[in-house]
Amino acid sequence: MPVPKILSCGEHPNAPFNRVFSILMTRLPGTALENSYDPLHVELEEPWLFELKKCVTSMRTWSSPHAGGICSVLGTSLRSSRVPGHIMGPFRDEDELHDYLLSPASGHGFNSTADYIQALAQANEIRKYSHRITFTHGDFKAHNILVGDDGHLSAFLDWESAGWYPEYWDFTTARRFGKSSWWGQVASWIGGDQYNEELACDTALNSLTVDSYIAF
8 A cells, every 4th residue: 555654753741723733744746636516537548547446444443452442543533524523532442432423413504493493303313223333534535545657556544533433434434525416426437426324314413513513
């Protein structure tokens, strides 16, 4: 899997904007992918698409050393731009995760109480499903994928949110803001089409909680 090699790290306690920690790593070649609303034609894509699918599929088979918990690689808190403060967990199981994700839910962005209640019910539907806990990138976006001039995958970047999550997490992350976008189609082809019900729950969750973390 083409990922940067970490060279060193350091703390900066007086740095602005909470940038208190930095990592120096190797630079990898290639051009970042850009999302669009173009259709995905799998048969016309270069090898990077199939190589990325192999990477994602492979890492989802790895075994967690943390007894099924939802946590970072080290078993500690997860970094995620999807929650207040961008830190959450660790959690013993999905129930704890979903309790936390729904805890800041509010009706501020809804036109009526009925719309809020409907969204809350939809978000809670996620509790009906049981998922494997798999190794997950955590920020599965197009700009984190670099492709070389030869069309091959040259880098899979930005692993600060990586860890052990429910198996749907990468795919709903990739599709929640554009299910029919080009990148949404990529994620669907890689395996996200198995999680359409979870995507509906996740979209509702976002509408209920986005005010709690968007300012960070």
